[in-house]
Amino acid sequence: MGRTAAEWSAPPKFPATHYVDSRLYTDEAIFKEEKEKLFRPSWIIACHESELPEAFDYRLFTHPAGVPLIMVRGDDARVRAFYNICPHRGNTILHDPSGNAKRMTCIFHQWSFDTRGNCVEISRAEQGYQERFRKEDASMREVKCELAYGGFVWVNLADDCAPLREFIGGAMDILDPYMQEPMELFHYHRAHVRTNFKLWHDTNSEFYHDFLHYFNRITGMLQPGYFDRRYTGFPNGHATVGSMQIQYDKYEGSKERAVGWPGLAPGGWYMVDLFPGMTYNLRTSVMRIDTSIPLSPNEVLIEFRGLGLKRDTAEERAQRVFDHNTIWGPFGRNLHEDLLAVTGQGRAMREGTDSRWVIQGREENSTIHDEVGMRHYYAEWSRRMGRPAYAPY
Numbered sequence: 001m002g003r004t005a006a007e008w009s010a011p012p013k014f015p016a017t018h019y020v021d022s023r024l025y026t027d028e029a030i031f032k033e034e035k036e037k038l039f040r041p042s043w044i045i046a047c048h049e050s051e052l053p054e055a056f057d058y059r060l061f062t063h064p065a066g067v068p069l070i071m072v073r074g075d076d077a078r079v080r081a082f083y084n085i086c087p088h089r090g091n092t093i094l095h096d097p098s099g100n101a102k103r104m105t106c107i108f109h110q111w112s113f114d115t116r117g118n119c120v121e122i123s124r125a126e127q128g129y130q131e132r133f134r135k136e137d138a139s140m141r142e143v144k145c146e147l148a149y150g151g152f153v154w155v156n157l158a159d160d161c162a163p164l165r166e167f168i169g170g171a172m173d174i175l176d177p178y179m180q181e182p183m184e185l186f187h188y189h190r191a192h193v194r195t196n197f198k199l200w201h202d203t204n205s206e207f208y209h210d211f212l213h214y215f216n217r218i219t220g221m222l223q224p225g226y227f228d229r230r231y232t233g234f235p236n237g238h239a240t241v242g243s244m245q246i247q248y249d250k251y252e253g254s255k256e257r258a259v260g261w262p263g264l265a266p267g268g269w270y271m272v273d274l275f276p277g278m279t280y281n282l283r284t285s286v287m288r289i290d291t292s293i294p295l296s297p298n299e300v301l302i303e304f305r306g307l308g309l310k311r312d313t314a315e316e317r318a319q320r321v322f323d324h325n326t327i328w329g330p331f332g333r334n335l336h337e338d339l340l341a342v343t344g345q346g347r348a349m350r351e352g353t354d355s356r357w358v359i360q361g362r363e364e365n366s367t368i369h370d371e372v373g374m375r376h377y378y379a380e381w382s383r384r385m386g387r388p389a390y391a392p393y
């Protein structure tokens with residue numbers, strides 16, 4: 001027999017830490033607050049350094065808190081980040097998503113900036129501003145920017161933020177040994193999904209949904225050791241999942257991965273979930289990075305990057321691309337299934353659908369089908385938002 005309206009609305013029979021209110025995924029006010037309290041003060045991955053290989057290369061990035069940014073490599077090879085907002089009258093400075101710009105010139109009145117953020121030209125400055133306003137008063141707004149953890153470009157909008165190393169803590173320790181060599185980006189695509197950004201991070205924080213993936217069911221779940229993988233929670237909402245060996249040869253039509261990763265056992269796999277919405281995923285021969293840019297309570301842009309080693313031969317790179325695309329490419333065996341799952345959640349959990357609770361109640365000694373990874377995330381959510389995720393009003 002199904003449940004009545006009252007029964008449906010009643011909190012699940014778990015400790016309150018083991019479920020969240022569904023309105024976390026639909027409420028406009030909560031979403032706005034999340035941008036300010038979760039994203040604005042956090043260190044966020046904007047891109048990889050290999051996307052800016054030469055001096056004056058730049059790339060645009062919309063920060064999850066909403067701020068348009070330019071990441072640009074200077075004449076001194078240093079990567080810096082600036083607002084893509086003209087200090088004159090607020091126009092967009094650069095329009096093309098990426099390129100090479102010795103001077104960044106705003107099209108509106110031709111104010112011009114160098115790659116260190118200095119204003120180098122104000123058109124007809126003396127006539128209009130006399131001695132009252134000079135180039136030195138018109139620098140771009142610079143944002144904290146660090147290259148770290150595999151050569152990624154991290155940004156933080158808060159001038160008084162804690163250092164990146166402090167934000168990450170020990171969460172990247174399991175991956176550090178495998179990121180000693182320079183990496184290079186070979187794949188980028190993004191998915192525009194009608195779902196809440198947290199639901200994507202949730203799929204990266206639990207493996208119970210391996211039931212969704214045919215490929216994972218037969219390469220992973222049946223193998224000895226699968227249920228030994230453990231979640232480890234770290235301060236600031238980060239979590240890691242330990243390694244297992246994937247036996248790709250168990251999948252008909254597949255084969256052992258020929259190209260490995262320095263130091264990683266054949267078929268090895270490590271995952272690090274970083275609050276509030278980034279994931280490192282090193283699997284056998286490829287590093288995959290997910291980053292989320294939330295657009296509305298029910299809309300997110302998820303960026304997917306695939307990386308190999310900078311020193312790859314053409315053959316090695318081709319193999320990595322193949323390994324990546326067959327699993328994680330837009331038409332691979334795995335990724336679209338995850339996207340399908342969160343799209344379904346996004347459809348069922350919209351304003352007015354009367355979805356009430358999301359249960360995160362599995363306890364299996366923090367092993368692979370335990371939902372402790374999500375509980376750890378929402379504990380940090382509650383800390384940052386100043387109220388529990390099970391009672392956000």
Ligand code: FES
Nearest residue numbers: 086088089106109
């Ligand atoms: S708004 Fe950029 S130069 Fe005027």
Ligand SMILES: [Fe+2]
Nearest residue numbers: 203209213338
């Ligand atoms: Fe998945």
